[in-house]
Amino acid sequence: MLLAVSCPGCGTPGRSLCEGCLERLRPAPVLPSPLGVDECLALLAYEGPARELVARLKYRNHRSGLGGLGAAMATLVTGPDGFDVLTWAPTTPARRRERGFDQAELLARAASRHLGLRVRRLLERPPGPAQTGRSLAERRDGPHFRARLAMPGWSVLVVDDVVTSGATASAAAGALRRAGAGRVTVLAAARTPRPGPPAPAYTAGVAYGSVVASRCQSQAKRPT
Numbered sequence: 001m002l003l004a005v006s007c008p009g010c011g012t013p014g015r016s017l018c019e020g021c022l023e024r025l026r027p028a029p030v031l032p033s034p035l036g037v038d039e040c041l042a043l044l045a046y047e048g049p050a051r052e053l054v055a056r057l058k059y060r061n062h063r064s065g066l067g068g069l070g071a072a073m074a075t076l077v078t079g080p081d082g083f084d085v086l087t088w089a090p091t092t093p094a095r096r097r098e099r100g101f102d103q104a105e106l107l108a109r110a111a112s113r114h115l116g117l118r119v120r121r122l123l124e125r126p127p128g129p130a131q132t133g134r135s136l137a138e139r140r141d142g143p144h145f146r147a148r149l150a151m152p153g154w155s156v157l158v159v160d161d162v163v164t165s166g167a168t169a170s171a172a173a174g175a176l177r178r179a180g181a182g183r184v185t186v187l188a189a190a191r192t193p194r195p196g197p198p199a200p201a202y203t204a205g206v207a208y209g210s211v212v213a214s215r216c217q218s219q220a221k222r223p224t
C-alpha cells in the first residue's frame with residue numbers, strides 16, 4: 001500500500017522536504033558539549049521546519065523525514081571506525097508504550113545504516129517524567145539512566161533527537177561512564193540555538209538539504 005506523503009517540515013503534499021523548508025533549515029549552533037560528553041554532534045538548529053520535522057517524528061510517527069535525517073546525521077561522524085557501538089538515549093517506558101516506538105532509537109537505526117556501526121540497547125530509563133513539559137530546573141537534573149551491561153573502555157556514540165539543556169546527554173554519558181565507557185560522543189538531529197541573531201541558512205548542496213531531499217525521494221518510492 002502506498003501511503004500519502006507530505007513534507008515532513010510543514011505538511012505540504014509532496015515527496016520530500018519542500019523548497020521553502022529546505023531554505024529555512026539552519027545548522028546547529030556551535031556550543032560547548034554538555035557536561036561529561038566528549039563531543040556533541042548536532043545537525044540542525046532546533047527551530048522552524050527542523051522543530052516540526054522532529055515533532056512529527058516524535059508525536060505523530062510521521063516517518064518520511066527519518067531516512068534523510070539519519071543519513072544526514074551520519075555525515076557528521078568522521079571516522080565511525082573509532083566507535084565500538086552505537087546506542088540511543090531512551091525515552092521512558094511509558095512514552096514508548098504510548099507511542100509504540102522510541103524516536104531516538106529510530107534515528108539511531110537510520111544513522112547506523114550509513115555508519116556501518118552495530119546498534120545496541122545499552123541504556124534503560126526507569127519510569128519517571130519525560131523531559132518535555134518539565135521546568136528548566138527539573139530538566140537540569142536530567143533523567144535517570146542505567147547501563148544494561150559493562151562496557152570497559154568502549155567508545156560509544158549515543159543518538160538523541162534534540163539536545164536542549166544538555167541534561168539528558170549528560171545523564172546518558174554519566175551512566176555509560178559508570179559502566180566503563182571511555183569516550184562518549186552524542187549525535188543529535190537538532191540542538192536548541194541560543195537566543196540572538198540567527199545563523200545563516202544552509203546553502204544548496206550543503207549536508208542536510210541535499211542528503212535529506214534525495215533520501216526522502218528514494219524512500220517515498222518504496223511501498224511501505
Ligand SMILES: [Zn+2]
Pocket residue numbers: 007008009010011012017018019020021022
Ligand atoms: Zn515544507
